[in-house]
Amino acid sequence: MSIPVSEAHAASYRAREVPAPAQVIEGVWAVPVPLSGSALRAVTVFLIETRAGLVLVDAGYDHPSCWASFRSSLNAIGHTVEAISTVLITHNHPDHVGFADRVRTVSGARVLMGAADDFAGMHRLRGGFLDQLGTALDLTGAPQDVVDSMYADAVKVAEHHESLRLDATLPAGGTELDFGDVTIRAVHTPGHTYGHTVYYDTRGIVFTGDTMMAEGPTQLAIVSRTGDDPAGDLLASLDRIRDLGATIACPAHQFPYRDVATRAEELKAFHRAEVDAVRGLTDGSATAWDVVRRMSWKKPWDELGRGTRRFNLVHTLALLRNTASTAGRIEDAR
DSSP states (O other): OOOBSOHHHHHHHHTTOOOOOEEEETTEEEEEEEOTTOTTOEEEEEEEOOTTOEEEEOOOOSSHHHHHHHHHHHHHTTOOGGGEEEEEESOOSHHHHTTHHHHHHHHOOEEEEEGGGOHHHHHHHTOOHHHHHHHHHHHTTOOHHHHHHHHHHHHHHOOOOOOOOOSEEEOTTOEEEEOSSOEEEEEEOTTSSTTOEEEEETTTEEEEETTSOSSSOOOOOOOOSTTOOHHHHHHHHHHHHHTTOOSEEEESSSOOBSOHHHHHHHHHHHHHHHHHHHHTTOSSSOOHHHHHTTSOOSSOGGGSOHHHHHHHHHHHHHHHHHHHHHHHHHHHHO
């Protein structure tokens, strides 16, 4: 179990409450933003004080209640939206990109995100999120009626604006951002999405987005193209985060914690075990649909909710891709 920076913040998370804004270290604030109608309850955005203006990491949902809560929280800690000069987005999911454009309209801030998560480029390569989900479901080998019903369920709950325009994209090779007295290194960490980026404040803090929470596994990116291997991407990304030397991790959900390298190794072990479990259930020709119903979940397959079954099926496809990728590398080495 990870070591919280703030016991009060961790206790609020475990009590299913939204904590108040809190200072992580001097000049860095955790600002939880309630997520209206979401089981996640909140996303934590982070505010970094620099001589070049405030830097915001992530931007909640595009919902009036999120925007009002964010502005109120900033006022409570002595800041305003107008002072934000840069918005750094870890990845392109709706609870992270949401009010970035509102911030830019109010303050003139620049909005940056990893190149592979730029919506314009993603649409050209992969299509929108529902397009990607439809492709992934087709690739699972599930019966057509299952694919159709799972897709229809997803359409009912999909609320994802995919039109955010970036002021600049961040290269996969990484880059350093200079904010006067604060240097932040953008590090490409695919796995949860293909352009996911963590931001390493060289004072020892890494803002991990959804790649490395304090507790629990990481949701893998949707497989939609030949060569996609989000599980392999994630394992490499966890090594990258571990090797930064950060002393504090600030994830977008749950709570900030201290044992960064230990947590990276723990999460790697969990996802490697998932891959091994899938490998043990296939002879190389099994589909994700064949495998997912034989996997160990919190409940038997037939007792899982419809949304959970869809998630587990797409997740299994991603794990299966890694077993095929690994097998290919072993064969090439012979």
